[in-house]
Amino acid sequence: MSLCRALRMATVGLSAFGKYITNPLxxxxxxxxxxxxYRPGLGRVQNGRPRxxxxxxxxxxxxxxxSAACGTSEASTTITIRRAAEATALGRACPTVYGSVQIAPxxxxxxxxxxxxxxxxxxxxxxGCDDGGCPNVTLARITGSSLSRVLGRFDIQGLxxxxxxxxxxxxxxxxxxxxxxxxxxxxxxxxxxxxxxNLTVADxxxxxYAELGVSSGATVVVAGNGNLVLRLNAAQAADDGTxxxxxxxxIGELRWSNRNQVVVDSFTLRDSRLEVxxxxxxxxxxxxxxxxxxxxxxxxxxxDPARTTIVSRLKSIAVTGNPQLSLNAxxxxxxxxxxxxxxVWPSENMDTVLLDGALHDAFFQPxxxxxxxxxxxxxxxxxxRVLQDFEIRSSVxxxxxxxxxxxxxxxxxxxxxxxxxxxxxxxxGGAADRARLRNALVLLxxxxxxxxxTVAGLS
Numbered sequence: 001m002s003l004c005r006a007l008r009m010a011t012v013g014l015s016a017f018g019k020y021i022t023n024p025l026x027x028x029x030x031x032x033x034x035x036x037x038y039r040p041g042l043g044r045v046q047n048g049r050p051r052x053x054x055x056x057x058x059x060x061x062x063x064x065x066x067s068a069a070c071g072t073s074e075a076s077t078t079i080t081i082r083r084a085a086e087a088t089a090l091g092r093a094c095p096t097v098y099g100s101v102q103i104a105p106x107x108x109x110x111x112x113x114x115x116x117x118x119x120x121x122x123x124x125x126x127x128g129c130d131d132g133g134c135p136n137v138t139l140a141r142i143t144g145s146s147l148s149r150v151l152g153r154f155d156i157q158g159l160x161x162x163x164x165x166x167x168x169x170x171x172x173x174x175x176x177x178x179x180x181x182x183x184x185x186x187x188x189x190x191x192x193x194x195x196x197x198n199l200t201v202a203d204x205x206x207x208x209y210a211e212l213g214v215s216s217g218a219t220v221v222v223a224g225n226g227n228l229v230l231r232l233n234a235a236q237a238a239d240d241g242t243x244x245x246x247x248x249x250x251i252g253e254l255r256w257s258n259r260n261q262v263v264v265d266s267f268t269l270r271d272s273r274l275e276v277x278x279x280x281x282x283x284x285x286x287x288x289x290x291x292x293x294x295x296x297x298x299x300x301x302x303x304d305p306a307r308t309t310i311v312s313r314l315k316s317i318a319v320t321g322n323p324q325l326s327l328n329a330x331x332x333x334x335x336x337x338x339x340x341x342x343x344v345w346p347s348e349n350m351d352t353v354l355l356d357g358a359l360h361d362a363f364f365q366p367x368x369x370x371x372x373x374x375x376x377x378x379x380x381x382x383x384x385r386v387l388q389d390f391e392i393r394s395s396v397x398x399x400x401x402x403x404x405x406x407x408x409x410x411x412x413x414x415x416x417x418x419x420x421x422x423x424x425x426x427x428x429g430g431a432a433d434r435a436r437l438r439n440a441l442v443l444l445x446x447x448x449x450x451x452x453x454t455v456a457g458l459s
Contacts, residue, residue, distance in 0.1 A: 071099035073121070078102055084109040091116025091146075100125065100152065105159065107139045114144035123152035123175070126159060137161055140184075145169060154196075157181045168192055173199075180204065191233055195241065196220075215262050216241025224250035226273055231255040232280075234262045248272070256280045256336075266316075275324075278335045283309055286316035295322045299333055299340035311346040318354040327355070329362035345384070352389045359394035361403070368403050371412055388415040 069090060071077030077099025081087050090097070091114050100122040103112055126142065139159065143166040153175040156165060164187040165179065176198040179188065185204050191211035193199070199214055202223035214220050215234040220243055222230060228251045247268045248254075254274060266286040269277060274292060278299045289298065298319070301307045319325070330343040345366050370383045390413040392404070401419035408417050408424045417423055 070094035070097055071121075073098045076100075076122075080104050081112055082107050082109075084111060084113065087112045087114050090114065091144075095119070095146075097121065102126070103139075103142065103156075106137055108136060109139055111141040111143070112139065114142075115146055117144055118146050119149045119151070120147070121151045123155065124150050125153065125155045126162075127155060127157050140164065141166075143167065148172070150174070153177070160184060163187065165189065171195065173197070176200075194234060214243060217243050219245040219247070221247045222249070222251070224248075224252070224272075226250050227252040229253040229255065231257065232262070233257040254278065276335065278338075278340060279310065280306075280338075281310060283311070283313045285313045287314065287318070288316075289319045289322060289325075291321040292325075293322075294324055296324045296326070297333065297342055298325070299335055299342060300344040302332060302339040302341045307341065307344055308347075311344050312348070314346045315350050316352040317350065318352070320354060320356045322357055326358040326360070327363045328360040329365060347384055349384055350386050353386050354389065354391050356393040356395075358396055359392060359399060360396055361400055364404060367407065367412070371407055371410070383412075385412050385414070391416065391418040393418075393420055 069079070070093060071079060077097075078101075079090065079097060079099060080102045081090070082104040090101075094117055096119045097117055098121050101114070101117075101120055101124050103124075103126040105126065124147075137159070138161060140161055141164040142156065142162065143164065145166075146169060147167050148169050148171055150170065150173045154170070154173045154177040156162070156179050158181045160183045162182050163184050165182075165185065166187065166189040168189050169192055170190060171192045171194050173193065173196040177190075177193070177196050178200045179185075179190070180200055180202040182204050184206055186206045186208070188201070188204070188207055188210050191213050194213050195216045196214055198218050199220045200223075201210065202221065205225045207225065208227055209229045209231075210222070210224075211231045211233045212220070212222060213234045222228075224230065230248065230251045230253070232255070234257075242263045242265060244265045245268070246264050246266070247270075249269070249271045252273045254272075254277065256278065261282045263282045264284040266288065267279075267281065267284045268288040268290070269292060270288070270290040272292045273294050275294050276297045276299060277289065277292075277295060279287075280301065289295070301310055319327070327343065330341050333340045333342055343363070367384070390408075399420070401422065404413075404419045405422075405424045407413060408419075409426060411426065414426065
């Protein structure tokens with residue numbers, strides 16, 4: 001090959017390469033071509049209008065889909081899923097979704113699977129079809145095996161065809177979580193969820209088993225269908241979390257994991273079909289047991305330190321409207337191979353005790369024995385007292401209020417008081433009032449002496 005021919009071939013090749021450089025291949029189509037609706041950040045402005053998919057020029061091809069489909073941390077983004085393929089594409093492209101994921105209420109798919117998505121920085125939402133507005137919907141299953149954090153709300157409600165919700169790895173929802181008004185749902189797996197602002201599981205008539213792993217939250221409400229088997233499966237949160245209000249109703253059976261270490265400020269059980277209520281929290285501050293038609297026993301741990309710890313913060317007891325429950329002297333019992341007691345009184349002062357039903361004299365004997373009610377107690381007594389409200393009403397024919405009334409007279413119950421509808425006055429205001437009066441008189445006398453001493457000095 002001559003030198004001139006070689007030079008001519010090189011010139012042709014350079015010219016072709018130059019055309020490729022100045023006219024690159026067109027960019028990939030934006031993610032909405034895959035069916036995912038999004039609002040991406042604005043790119044360059046051309047003729048006064050933003051070029052919506054200009055971000056594709058700033059990333060290599062593999063990153064182009066992810067950048068557009070995953071949202072942006074600079075702007076509010078909502079990704080709406082209407083087809084199963086859209087959920088699959090999102091999971092493949094986006095470990096983190098910057099924005100909200102909305103599952104369209106009219107999604108015409110059997111399942112939406114979000115495998116691959118680990119974090120959603122705003123909300124995960126499905127709602128809006130319980131009013132019959134989606135007649136052709138077929139969605140029966142929503143799942144995401146890899147999802148661990150939702151930094152906004154987790155809200156799935158009002159879809160009559162939905163049968164399964166499974167997010168076994170979800171452990172934190174920074175906003176509120178609501179799963180309710182789902183008439184066909186029979187499988188719910190949120191057992192890994194341990195931190196949530198508020199959680200509501202309610203109005204799910206076909207759900208017969210659920211696990212609750214929450215150990216940190218403001219208000220947790222589980223309202224079952226009357227036959228729900230609820231398993232409390234929570235270990236104490238790493239930050240020593242507390243559930244402020246745990247309200248359980250409409251359950252047929254309550255199960256506990258052996259590792260349960262939940263601290264609850266207020267625990268309520270109402271309208272259940274439980275016959276036996278075992279209490280295996282780490283501790284709780286208020287106990288409310290109301291309107292449980294079959295309940296016959298409330299059980300506390302028998303072994304220390306659990307027996308002491310569980311009531312160490314207990315300040316309020318309200319046990320009312322449980323017609324089969326008989327409260328008598330504390331006695332040993334067994335529950336699931338665990339040693340239990342039929343009652344444990346706290347050793348510190350309480351604020352409120354409200355009881356009605358089959359109350360026996362022996363149930364209050366620990367109070368009577370502790371105070372030796374024939375001897376007056378001072379306001380500085382180290383024995384447990386009920387400071388604000390003590391009201392009891394027994395249906396037992398031979399129940400005696402006299403020992404309880406006598407403790408009232410000696411300041412054990414200085415606040416509001418009633419035994420079987422009768423109130424008892426505290427003589428001279430009780431020991432606490434007498435102490436306050438005595439101190440006030442001493443201060444008055446000192447003041448008088450000081451005034452007279454000053455006047456005498458001036459004269």
